[in-house]
Amino acid sequence: MSFRYDIRLSGSGGQGIILMGIILADAAGIYDRNYVAQSQSYGPEARGGSSKAEIIISDEEIDYPKAMKLDLLLAMNQKSYDDYYMDLKPDGVLIVDSTFVSQIHIQRTYRIPFTRIAREKLNKEMAANIVALGAITKLTNMVSQKAIEMATLARVPKGTEKINQDALKAGMAAALRIKKSIIPHIISEHEDEDT
Amino acid sequence: MSFRYDIRLSGSGGQGIILMGIILADAAGIYDRNYVAQSQSYGPEARGGSSKAEIIISDEEIDYPKAMKLDLLLAMNQKSYDDYYMDLKPDGVLIVDSTFVSQIHIQRTYRIPFTRIAREKLNKEMAANIVALGAITKLTNMVSQKAIEMATLARVPKGTEKINQDALKAGMAAALRIKKSIIPHIISEHEDEDT
Numbered sequence: 202m203s204f205r206y207d208i209r210l211s212g213s214g215g216q217g218i219i220l221m222g223i224i225l226a227d228a229a230g231i232y233d234r235n236y237v238a239q240s241q242s243y244g245p246e247a248r249g250g251s252s253k254a255e256i257i258i259s260d261e262e263i264d265y266p267k268a269m270k271l272d273l274l275l276a277m278n279q280k281s282y283d284d285y286y287m288d289l290k291p292d293g294v295l296i297v298d299s300t301f302v303s304q305i306h307i308q309r310t311y312r313i314p315f316t317r318i319a320r321e322k323l324n325k326e327m328a329a330n331i332v333a334l335g336a337i338t339k340l341t342n343m344v345s346q347k348a349i350e351m352a353t354l355a356r357v358p359k360g361t362e363k364i365n366q367d368a369l370k371a372g373m374a375a376a377l378r379i380k381k382s383i384i385p386h387i388i389s390e391h392e393d394e395d396t
Numbered sequence: 397m398s399f400r401y402d403i404r405l406s407g408s409g410g411q412g413i414i415l416m417g418i419i420l421a422d423a424a425g426i427y428d429r430n431y432v433a434q435s436q437s438y439g440p441e442a443r444g445g446s447s448k449a450e451i452i453i454s455d456e457e458i459d460y461p462k463a464m465k466l467d468l469l470l471a472m473n474q475k476s477y478d479d480y481y482m483d484l485k486p487d488g489v490l491i492v493d494s495t496f497v498s499q500i501h502i503q504r505t506y507r508i509p510f511t512r513i514a515r516e517k518l519n520k521e522m523a524a525n526i527v528a529l530g531a532i533t534k535l536t537n538m539v540s541q542k543a544i545e546m547a548t549l550a551r552v553p554k555g556t557e558k559i560n561q562d563a564l565k566a567g568m569a570a571a572l573r574i575k576k577s578i579i580p581h582i583i584s585e586h587e588d589e590d591t
Contacts, residue, residue, distance in 0.1 A: 230438050240435035240461055243425050358553030
């Protein structure tokens with residue numbers, strides 16, 4: 202029985218999406234000992250525009266390294282949500298930074314204000330990506346807490362370990378709060394408000 | 397007329413290979429305005445082991461994001477050289493960190509002691525990856541000097557801009573020295589000493 206879990210992280214240019222991808226791949230691959238493939242591709246329009254990173258996690262070597270239908274989509278801004286929500290599997294997990302994403306067509310969405318949390322709790326808006334990594338850890342169980350912590354500390358600049366550890370914790374706490382507040386429900390054809 | 401240029405950067409776990417891949421992709425994609433795909437994949441054996449990153453540069457959208465036969469291989473240690481030199485195209489460019497790679501079967505190889513340069517000129521062995529990026533810039537002309545500088549400064553930790561700029565310069569200088577010292581020659585069947 203093999204598994205394959207396809208993840209896309211997306212947002213705007215300055216939000217640290219690619220670093221998130223690297224950390225998540227390290228966590229799942231090096232520390233949790235899965236096979237991972239991590240990639241990003243972009244064109245001449247990338248500057249100041251959209252950014253996306255893909256991670257595939259599997260228990261066997263990965264032949265096709267590009268994400269297919271998504272098990273997890275993180276959208277850190279409205280445009281990336283608009284561009285990619287249709288790539289989710291029917292039972293895929295959607296997480297948005299509700300600081301910037303307000304128009305959502307999929308009811309079953311985890312809405313967490315990553316950027317607001319980073320700004321208010323850590324006084325560092327740029328740590329929103331690490332807050333989101335913490336939330337992903339608790340919302341998906343695809344990486345262990347230990348692995349995401351080790352991978353984060355190994356990749357962030359020296360001297361920023363403490364604030365990034367706090368960012369992870371803030372994201373985990375927010376995820377646990379939202380998980381408690383969501384009543385489990387059966388997926389039905391009313392799931393997507395647009396159809 | 398479209399072009400596609402396939403690059404693999406390889407070395408051991410702590411040599412900053414993945415950061416190199418990101419910077420090179422940013423330089424070629426965001427700053428030089430090509431299409432790029434950048435990827436890495438690894439398995440449970442990755443910790444402390446080998447590390448590789450692939451970058452594809454094209455003037456059109458990239459369908460297949462995995463490197464095929466290589467136009468450029470950088471090997472920062474002996475194992476990565478041994479594992480990958482056979483993936484080079486016949487006219488591909490091979491660059492090795494001669495601090496660690498001594499057994500070479502391909503005559504037409506650029507041998508530059510990136511790690512020794514980083515240690516002796518910059519007093520920071522860990523900057524060997526950025527020294528290598530500077531050399532790649534001058535040995536391949538696949539990215540512009542301006543682009544690699546901007547991409548490097550945007551990705552290295554705050555406070556390390558100066559040393560990384562010096563690292564790029566040291567790599568470029570080493571590349572120009574070696575280029576001058578190599579007498580152009582016709583590729584012949586004697587090229588590969590092993591055959």
